[in-house]
Amino acid sequence: MPVLLSNNKVGVYREELIPDFWPNWENLRKQITRDSRKDFGLRKISSGGNGRSLLLDYDSLPSEIQQQLPDPRRVDHILERYYVRDHEAVDFYTSFKTEDGLNLLPESQNRYIINASVMKALVQLKQAREIERSSKGGSLRGILNTLATDAETFKSVMQAKYGYTHNLPTSKRFKGAFRSFRKDGYISLIKDVKGIAKRNALKVTEETVELLNNMFAGQSNKPNPTEIHIQYNAFINGHLQVINDTTGEIYDPKKFTALSESSIRMYLTKWENQIGTHAVRNGDRQKLMTKFTPYHSFEQPTLAGSIISVDDRQPPFEYEKGKRMWFYNGIDLASEAFTVWVYGKTKEGIILEFYRQMVRNYDEWGFNLPAELECESSLNASYKDTFLKEGNMFQYRQMYANKARSKRIERYYGELRYKLEKEREGWLARPFALSESNQISNVPKMTVPYDRLAQECLKDIVTWNNMEHSKIKGKTRWEVFCENQNPDLRATNYKAILPHLGHKTGSSCNAGITRLNSRLWLLGDEGTIQTGEPLVHLMKQVEGREFDIYWLDGNDGHILKAFVYVDGRYICELLPKPRPNKAKIERTAEDEELRAIMTRYEATVNGFMRTQKNQLDTVTILDNRKKTLNNKFQIPGIEEFDPTKNMNSETIVPPMDEPTYEGEEEFINYRNPANDL
Structure with a gap:
């Protein structure tokens, strides 16, 4: 895009002009050479070579090109x-x-x-x-x-x-x-230096310039300067009243003088007035921003994962008459590869599923989530204080409100539309496309069945990712994405995003084991099943209690991550219960490791049980409380029991201590370890 130089000149790189306005560098070079012999035409600000880029003077470009390239000297105010x-x-x-x-x-x-x-x-x-x-x-x-x-x-x-x-x-x-x-x-x-409260009366400006601006911008029918001149003459001649809707003031025509149409037109077309009046009159914000608002220009990132640009779109096809499907995609700006895609017949619920799919895809490929997100605010604003808050799912976030040109993905959507989708049956042209080749043709419109349309759109993504990268020649976009990951990306913070993105299920813990989705899970943290004192600490918080589990499934349908929360507080991670091979002869080294983990897990609980048991002492309770008010009612022949008269009582011998059993259930002489307590 054009760049603003220190001398208020605007330079345009040749890459901005090729191939949109000149087919190649040779044609542009010849045009520059021809114009250098004239008093008008293309002018160079700096020549290329020795590490410098060729810059052309923006003001020397033809007007039709200037209209399509924004002038950075223009601002809102x-x-x-x-x-x-x-x-x-x-x-x-x-x-x-x-x-x-x-x-x-x-x-x-x-x-x-x-x-x-x-x-x-x-x-x-x-x-x-x-x-x-x-x-x-x-x-x-x-x-x-x-x-x-x-x-x-x-x-x-x-x-x-x-x-x-x-x-x-x-x-x-x-x-x-x-x-x-x-x-x-x-x-x-300061109006009240002495501390005496005063309220100043509202001052209403009576300058002609204010009146003209208000008349030009404040009418819904958007009058032109000629109509403003006619109205203004009628106003100063007393045939027309002008009332300030904000203040209720009726403008006094005696305070204004006659103006010619050229004077009114000259004033209304001044930039400093247009920038305010057009901001009120213009209903197309994109065109208004193009005309008045400068915008940033950035170099393309070089490392995949540094930033992802996301946005929704409707592929230019109808699956039923008047109905088009919705896609929400994410593209890695360094590699130019689409890394996330979800679709549906409506936008309802698509945004949450999009970010869930992002987590699934990046986990399956073994990559960390991108460092920065570039998105629009219409669908994402409701999550800006949850998982889209900076530091949670992404380190940085750029959220734009109705600024299509700020999102880089919009440019790639254009290439996808005209380089791939246009070749398919049922393609719909834009109603007001500038290029004749992109305008509506005489081919009758046709609909594409929904399932077929979805598959064709996904095939376009596959084709796109396998196409050559625009700058790294000899490498596809997908190869650049996989081979050029940013080494400074942080690990995915599941604890910060799962309570907002994950599915919620209620469950409980029994003997250190939790059931989720018909599977058994053990308590752990940071991807490791806990044993010893950390496990005892966790069981004190969840054993026998109801709690919430936030989990997310992967692309294979299995649970990717599952976390336990009690009253909104993170407690632990759930990990699959080890299931080694029961037959010893078939066990592998991995089976032995799984068995050892489960043995340590079980031993931790049993050990804590013994510790708690050994800390208990036997007590005798003598209850001297009376249960009756008196002894007036008696049954003859009943005597109080005297233990000294029981001569047939047997001596109770305590059992001998036996070694603690540490075996598994495959032993024939299996004995419940609780019997040792």
Whole structure:
């Protein structure tokens, strides 16, 4: 994309022009050579060679090319170049005390900080304009008037971009306020230095420029400058009333003078006015941003996994009349390979399944999740404070609101549409495609069965990933993805994402074993079955209790990860119960290791049982409480039992201690270890 240079020149790399505007470098080089002998045409800012890239002057390009390449000198508002939150103003107003010893109210502090920050921006803008006019031999008169206009039009930009605006005075009062700020600094903006509360009356500007802007931008039928001129003449002649919908003010025609149509047109078409009025009138935000908003240009990442760009799309095919399927895809920007894809007939629920599929795919391939996510906000905003919060699933997150050109995947979608999908039956052309070859043809529209359409779209992804990388020649996109992974990627943090992405199942733990999806699981952590003291610690928290299990299945249908949570707190990881071969003759080294793990697991529980048992002492309880009120009722012949009279009592001999049994159930003389307790 074009780049802004220090001398306010805009340069265009030749890669931006080939092949969209010139078929190859040879044709472009010849055009540059021919134009160098003319007083007009293409002009070079810098020549290529010795490690430098060829730069062409943006202003020398034909107008039709300039319309398709954005000019980075265009911004939403001139003050955005200078406006920043003034930290010195923050320190001043948060510490300022009125003469009666009171600090400013929080809302007053915020208002003064915003006003001071805008004033600082206006001071810088004034200096820039003085330098520019002086360098061109222009007059310095009237600069304050332009600053007043900029300050006023900046209000709507601030409100839209930051959610707040300033309340600096306008028109003639602005000049006094501006001079006072330059002379006295921050204190000049405080209206109640002595601590006497006052509420200033709302000031409504009466300048002609404001009226013209309001008339041009404030009518739903979007009048052109000629219509504004007709309305304005009718207004000053008393045939038409203009009312400010915001303030309710009826503009007084006696305060305005007649203007010619050319004057009105000249003013309304000035950039500093268009940028505000068009922001109100324009219903196509993408076109508005293309015309006024500068955007960043970045180099393509070189390591796979550094950033993934995701977005939804509808392939240009109908599976039924008027119905198109939805895809949500993710593409690795370094390798250009599609790494995640889900689809359906609607977008409902597709976003959660997309991120689940991302975890499944990357785990199956043995790669860590990407470090950064680039996405749109419409479907992702509801998850920005859960698994999409920076540091959870991704280290970094770029979420764009209605800024299609900010997502790199949009460019790849264009290539997918015209290089692969266009060759298939049922392809639908865009209604207003610029290229004739991409416009609607005379071939009748046809529908493609849903299942067939899904398979063909997946085959396009396979073809895409196996195509040659745009920069690394001789390597496919998939090969670049697999062979060029970023070594600094962190391990996938399942604990941060599974409570939001995983499926939830209630279960319990019995004898250290949990049942989930008809399988038995043991307690562990970090991929290892716990034994010894760590296992005892876990069993104290979950044994015999109900708890929640958050789990996610892999592409093979088996459980990928499963975590236990009690009252929202992570407790442990569940791992499959070892199942070695029962027949000794068939056991492998892996079977022996599995058997050893289960033996240690069992021994831990049995050992803790013995420890707890051995800590217990025998007690005798003598209960002297009376159960009756009196002994008035008796049955004759009943005597109290006297143990000293029982001569036939047998001596109870305690059993001998026996060694602890450590065998498995395959022993013929199997004995329950609990009998040893």
